[in-house]
Amino acid sequence: MKEYDLIVIGMGPAGMAVTAMASNMELDVLAIEKHKVGGECLNYGCIPSKALLKAGEMHDVTDNLEKYGIDFQGKTEVNNPLEIVQNKLDQISGSKTMKAFEKADLILNEGNAEFVDENTVQVGGNKYTSDNIFIATGTEPFVPPIPGIEDVPRLTNLNLFEQDEVPDELTIIGGGAIGSEMAQAFSRLGSEINVIQIDDHLIPAGDKEAGQVLEEAFTAEGISVYNDTSIEKIEQRDGTIYTHTDKGCFSSDKILVATGRKPVLEPLKLDNAGVNYDKQGIEVNQKMETNVNGIYAVGDCNGQSLFSHAAMHQGMIALMNAINPLPFKKFKRDDYVVPWSVFTKPEVAQAGLTEQEAQEKGIDYQIIKEDYEDYGRTIADGKTEGFVKVITNSKGKIFGATIVGEAASELIHEWVLAIQHDIKMFDLMMTQHSFPTISLLNKRVAEQWMMKKTDSDFAKKLAKTFI
Ligand SMILES: Cc1cc2nc3c(=O)[nH]c(=O)nc-3n(C[C@H](O)[C@H](O)[C@H](O)COP(=O)(O)OP(=O)(O)OC[C@H]3O[C@@H](n4cnc5c(N)ncnc54)[C@H](O)[C@@H]3O)c2cc1C
Numbered sequence: 144m145k146e147y148d149l150i151v152i153g154m155g156p157a158g159m160a161v162t163a164m165a166s167n168m169e170l171d172v173l174a175i176e177k178h179k180v181g182g183e184c185l186n187y188g189c190i191p192s193k194a195l196l197k198a199g200e201m202h203d204v205t206d207n208l209e210k211y212g213i214d215f216q217g218k219t220e221v222n223n224p225l226e227i228v229q230n231k232l233d234q235i236s237g238s239k240t241m242k243a244f245e246k247a248d249l250i251l252n253e254g255n256a257e258f259v260d261e262n263t264v265q266v267g268g269n270k271y272t273s274d275n276i277f278i279a280t281g282t283e284p285f286v287p288p289i290p291g292i293e294d295v296p297r298l299t300n301l302n303l304f305e306q307d308e309v310p311d312e313l314t315i316i317g318g319g320a321i322g323s324e325m326a327q328a329f330s331r332l333g334s335e336i337n338v339i340q341i342d343d344h345l346i347p348a349g350d351k352e353a354g355q356v357l358e359e360a361f362t363a364e365g366i367s368v369y370n371d372t373s374i375e376k377i378e379q380r381d382g383t384i385y386t387h388t389d390k391g392c393f394s395s396d397k398i399l400v401a402t403g404r405k406p407v408l409e410p411l412k413l414d415n416a417g418v419n420y421d422k423q424g425i426e427v428n429q430k431m432e433t434n435v436n437g438i439y440a441v442g443d444c445n446g447q448s449l450f451s452h453a454a455m456h457q458g459m460i461a462l463m464n465a466i467n468p469l470p471f472k473k474f475k476r477d478d479y480v481v482p483w484s485v486f487t488k489p490e491v492a493q494a495g496l497t498e499q500e501a502q503e504k505g506i507d508y509q510i511i512k513e514d515y516e517d518y519g520r521t522i523a524d525g526k527t528e529g530f531v532k533v534i535t536n537s538k539g540k541i542f543g544a545t546i547v548g549e550a551a552s553e554l555i556h557e558w559v560l561a562i563q564h565d566i567k568m569f570d571l572m573m574t575q576h577s578f579p580t581i582s583l584l585n586k587r588v589a590e591q592w593m594m595k596k597t598d599s600d601f602a603k604k605l606a607k608t609f610i
């Protein structure tokens with residue numbers, strides 16, 4: 144039985160990050176993947192969805208040229224965007240990705256890894272031991288128990304990108320990150336889309352007002368959104384799928400189920416190692432360690448923050464904790480802000496608390512908001528929908544930021560840095576931003592905060608006295 148410094152189970156973003164870092168440190172690493180290197184993110188998630196969104200965006204450009212004074216007489220036709228997406232995946236998953244395993248042993252496609260005991264993992268009939276085992280096994284689509292759903296052919300992110308062609312009509316169940324991104328991508332490629340969800344606004348994990356801005360953009364593009372909608376049953380008749388809801392019946396060629404995720408834990412036989420878990424995922428502490436010393440659970444499998452960057456970050460924290468001998472110097476998950484972005488047009492991005500969360504926590508906050516429509520650059524670009532909204536207080540402490548609009552996924556990082564390092568509004572106001580970048584909107588929010596602060600009788604009197 145071969146002994147390793149580290150065994151890593153699952154080669155999505157979390158497992159690959161641990162493997163790459165550990166093997167780079169000359170640690171003896173065994174990496175195990177039951178299916179495809181790159182996990183959900185590369186093969187069925189982030190990358191194909193962004194490639195498809197890009198195809199949709201390119202198609203949308205011709206429809207909007209007249210807004211820029213350009214007359215387009217030609218004709219575009221959607222041919223094979225899904226095939227091109229698959230070609231791009233092949234390009235990424237080749238030698239570049241496999242480079243991460245140059246210094247590690249990789250067991251690929253030999254079935255599920257499972258625990259034999261707390262130091263032993265079995266795969267493909269062989270056993271391997273280590274004092275440090277990293278579980279990074281991700282999630283799979285959660286399919287809600289809607290009557291009839293199991294009996295109709297349905298798409299999830301696992302087969303969505305492998306279709307031969309863009310469907311004429313697509314009913315999307317779920318208005319979260321996947322539902323919203325795919326609604327816009329397929330709509331822009333020609334599908335007629337109905338989005339149906341139980342929540343009351345798009346991207347329900349985020350700010351309500353931002354979800355409403357996105358819904359307005361969707362409506363303008365011809366995407367129908369049905370919030371607060373309860374699905375009674377789904378059935379297929381003569382090749383058409385009927386989704387019966389309390390707001391009427393929707394018929395379509397295909398349905399996409401995008402209603403959240405669930406971890407895949409049974410095959411791991413965690414009980415053999417005594418690792419605690421529940422329906423949400425594997426239980427971990429701030430150090431990303433399970434209840435069993437030396438066994439870590441990183442990425443989506445612990446149900447904490449279902450994003451690739453969070454998965455990689457957790458992998459990094461866990462590894463640094465595993466190799467750090469000082470118990471009082473451990474890296475803790477909650478010391479790091481987790482941003483997220485949804486890559487629709489307009490984009491939606493979040494860091495720290497939303498306004499609703501600040502209210503629920505009873506924080507004494509004020510909202511400073513800058514609209515995209517009030518800035519020269521965004522008017523010049525024709526990208527006037529959206530806002531930057533910051534949850535702060537009179538001292539300029541920043542609790543959270545929501546951005547909906549052009550380049551929101553880029554702008555958000557300044558707020559991540561500010562929240563994580565307790566940088567105040569005043570500091571941001573005193574930080575020069577190149578004009579006319581879109582990120583100057585962030586500075587304008589800080590300027591607005593300062594103007595509110597100086598808009599008092601006391602401040603005005605003070606200025607008058609010393610001028
Ligand atoms: C459509 C879609 C779009 C997304 N877009 C984004 C985005 O834009 N940005 C973002 O940050 N996140 C996005 N996500 C989320 C992102 O994909 C996940 O957060 C990320 O993949 C989690 O990484 P992970 O390493 O924890 O798990 P995964 O990527 O799920 O990888 C887990 C791996 O473990 C393997 N495995 C499981 N069990 C075993 C076992 N017993 N033995 C061996 N191997 C096993 C699996 O085969 C898989 O390869 C998207 C997700 C979807 C579905």
Ligand SMILES: NC(=O)c1ccc[n+]([C@@H]2O[C@H](COP(=O)([O-])OP(=O)(O)OC[C@H]3O[C@@H](n4cnc5c(N)ncnc54)[C@H](O)[C@@H]3O)[C@@H](O)[C@H]2O)c1
Nearest residue numbers: 287317318319320321322340341342401402403449484485
């Ligand atoms: N850009 C990104 O970072 C990105 C993109 C895609 C996915 N992801 C990750 O993937 C995860 C999963 O995405 P998702 O969109 O599947 O889930 P989600 O949690 O974002 O949204 C779930 C949606 O399903 C709806 N829903 C749930 N049960 C329903 C029912 N019975 N009937 C009707 N509607 C129902 C909810 O109202 C909600 O709109 C997200 O948590 C996110 O972290 C991230």
